[in-house]
Amino acid sequence: MAEPIAKREPPLRPEILRQTRDVSGLGAVERPLTAAERLMNQAGVRRSLILIGLAAAWQLYGQYVGNNLILPTFFEVLEALWEVSRSGELPDRVLTSLRVLTIGYTAGIALAAVLTTLAVSTRLGADLLSTLTAMFNPLPAIALLPLALLWFGLGVGSLVFVLIHSVLWAVALNTHSGFSSVPETLRMAGQNMGLRGIPFVARILVPAAFPSILTGLKIGWAFAWRTLIAAELVFGVSSRSGGLGWFIFEKRNQLETASVFAGLLAVIVIGLVVESVVFRSIERRTVRRWGMQR
Amino acid sequence: MDQASAPLLEVRGVTLQYKTDQHLVTATWRVDFDVHPADRFVLLGPSGCGKSTLLKGVAGFMAPVEGTIALKGRPVERPGPDRMMVFQEFDQLLPWKTVEDNVVFPLEIAGRAKGLEARERARATIAKVGLSKFREVYPHMLSGGMKMRVAIARAMAMEPDILLMDEPFAALDALTRRKMQEELLALWDELRFTVLFVTHSIEEAILVGSRILLMSPHPGQVRAELNAGTFGRGQIDTPEFAALARRIHDMLFAERIESEGRAGHG
Ligand SMILES: Nc1ncnc2c1ncn2[C@@H]1O[C@H](COP(=O)(O)OP(=O)(O)OP(=O)(O)O)[C@@H](O)[C@H]1O
Numbered sequence: 001m002a003e004p005i006a007k008r009e010p011p012l013r014p015e016i017l018r019q020t021r022d023v024s025g026l027g028a029v030e031r032p033l034t035a036a037e038r039l040m041n042q043a044g045v046r047r048s049l050i051l052i053g054l055a056a057a058w059q060l061y062g063q064y065v066g067n068n069l070i071l072p073t074f075f076e077v078l079e080a081l082w083e084v085s086r087s088g089e090l091p092d093r094v095l096t097s098l099r100v101l102t103i104g105y106t107a108g109i110a111l112a113a114v115l116t117t118l119a120v121s122t123r124l125g126a127d128l129l130s131t132l133t134a135m136f137n138p139l140p141a142i143a144l145l146p147l148a149l150l151w152f153g154l155g156v157g158s159l160v161f162v163l164i165h166s167v168l169w170a171v172a173l174n175t176h177s178g179f180s181s182v183p184e185t186l187r188m189a190g191q192n193m194g195l196r197g198i199p200f201v202a203r204i205l206v207p208a209a210f211p212s213i214l215t216g217l218k219i220g221w222a223f224a225w226r227t228l229i230a231a232e233l234v235f236g237v238s239s240r241s242g243g244l245g246w247f248i249f250e251k252r253n254q255l256e257t258a259s260v261f262a263g264l265l266a267v268i269v270i271g272l273v274v275e276s277v278v279f280r281s282i283e284r285r286t287v288r289r290w291g292m293q294r
Numbered sequence: 295m296d297q298a299s300a301p302l303l304e305v306r307g308v309t310l311q312y313k314t315d316q317h318l319v320t321a322t323w324r325v326d327f328d329v330h331p332a333d334r335f336v337l338l339g340p341s342g343c344g345k346s347t348l349l350k351g352v353a354g355f356m357a358p359v360e361g362t363i364a365l366k367g368r369p370v371e372r373p374g375p376d377r378m379m380v381f382q383e384f385d386q387l388l389p390w391k392t393v394e395d396n397v398v399f400p401l402e403i404a405g406r407a408k409g410l411e412a413r414e415r416a417r418a419t420i421a422k423v424g425l426s427k428f429r430e431v432y433p434h435m436l437s438g439g440m441k442m443r444v445a446i447a448r449a450m451a452m453e454p455d456i457l458l459m460d461e462p463f464a465a466l467d468a469l470t471r472r473k474m475q476e477e478l479l480a481l482w483d484e485l486r487f488t489v490l491f492v493t494h495s496i497e498e499a500i501l502v503g504s505r506i507l508l509m510s511p512h513p514g515q516v517r518a519e520l521n522a523g524t525f526g527r528g529q530i531d532t533p534e535f536a537a538l539a540r541r542i543h544d545m546l547f548a549e550r551i552e553s554e555g556r557a558g559h560g
């Protein structure tokens with residue numbers, strides 16, 4: 001064993017004295033990245049490579065199965081996608097879905113704003129928010145659809161109802177927890193400038209809590225998009241002007257499997273675009289730029 | 295000294311308390327002092343004696359349970375831009391605004407200046423704290439000392455009646471602290487603002503202050519109010535500086551021995 005710890009001494013070493021040299025001429029302290037390095041640093045480029053790989057695998061497996069009723073190949077799907085896009089059928093359905101989604105999403109956010117305002121201004125409001133969120137957050141929005149149909153009938157009303165439910169709790173919860181984790185110093189700095197009431201919330205709390213708010217918006221969007229497609233699948237059966245979900249359901253009934261896949265692709269693409277273009281660019285311009293999120 | 299000048303800030307018999315769920319903590323007890331225009335008034339005392347609390351009282355974040363705080367004869371009721379505060383923490387800047395915008399923001403909020411005028415004023419102040427090169431940078435890209443300088447610039451650009459500084463240099467390394475103390479004194483030399491400065495370092499108190507309020511430990515009471523004259527960096531090794539430091543040290547230390555003695559016998 002080593003000697004007892006109490007007796008241990010750091011080893012004696014000679015001192016080191018150095019002159020620091022002027023390294024500004026070295027050029028290695030800061031070096032521009034090569035074109036390839038920069039390309040691979042783009043998350044978009046890396047992701048595109050993965051997507052191309054997946055498409056290739058699909059095409060090969062589709063050809064191997066050779067049954068376009070069960071699994072059409074990638075190119076068959078692309079062809080179907082082109083067909084339904086050109087005929088205007090798919091864009092129509094997408095627009096219908098997006099219109100309903102926008103209404104539901106905006107209404108959900110507006111209600112979340114009201115609820116969080118109540119929660120930050122009164123203790124009862126805070127209790128109300130946490131109780132309601134605890135109750136409704138675990139409830140899948142789609143489970144409310146039967147009830148919504150009973151109350152609002154077939155149509156946009158029911159869809160908006162379930163959309164609000166899917167957006168509201170995620171956004172309210174995240175915004176509220178964002179507000180309550182704004183550092184005390186930042187609050188005092190804001191008050192010190194003479195800000196109070198609504199201007200204080202708008203100009204200090206909201207930007208300071210923006211990372212959480214954005215997370216809430218992202219989660220809310222993801223919930224809303226899935227819920228909408230699922231709801232349309234259920235309801236499209238008896239509604240005439242269906243959205244994207246109804247399109248998928250319809251095409252399955254007509255055994256146009258390639259078009260079913262085309263519809264699914266559209267769901268994915270829209271989801272991806274919103275998540276990785278819209279939200280990502282908001283992130284890049286705000287929280288990342290401000291160093292509030294990596 | 296101009297004894298005839300009316301005090302800018304009057305603190306009279308101020309008792310400040312914190313109410314927590316279980317306790318009632320008295321942070322300061324019946325504190326009196328006056329701050330006159332162009333004073334560099336230092337609150338000095340051991341940790342926990344209520345210096346920050348007193349500053350929060352003056353800033354209007356806490357209302358005294360007893361006594362009054364008045365600025366220019368008007369009682370302090372709420373926080374306001376006439377008493378700009380530099381906090382002890384680095385995270386007092388708004389992370390979503392650049393250095394320049396951080397300085398402009400309160401100017402516009404308080405209606406001190408608008409648009410181009412506000413920008414020019416901000417730029418001039420940022421230049422005074424030596425950060426002109428970093429105007430377009432966001433706070434997360436600055437070092438701790440630079441953030442502090444921005445906070446000082448932000449407060450100073452407002453030209454408040456009184457500048458409140460809560461241990462602004464405490465978290466800095468010794469070298470940077472020295473530099474910042476000198477910068478502050480140079481700025482004061484130029485602009486002659488009034489500042490209420492909190493510290494727990496005797497050396498810093500003598501260097502920065504023109505008058506020092508010595509506070510006793512918990513709950514904070516006034517122990518003494520001393521003149522610190524005009525000691526600069528040059529005089530730090532002089533016997534006068536050492537004598538004053540010794541005097542202050544003895545007062546703080548005597549207090550501690552006394553209170554420990556009391557506690558021991560009680
Ligand atoms: N938020 C709070 N709630 C309850 N008690 C508090 C609170 N803040 C401070 N105190 C108490 O008030 C007293 C004074 O605190 P204060 O922060 O004013 O001390 P200080 O002189 O600034 O000390 P330091 O030099 O360490 O900053 C302390 O005893 C502390 O325990």
Ligand SMILES: [Mg+2]
Pocket residue numbers: 345346347460461
């Ligand atoms: Mg303190």
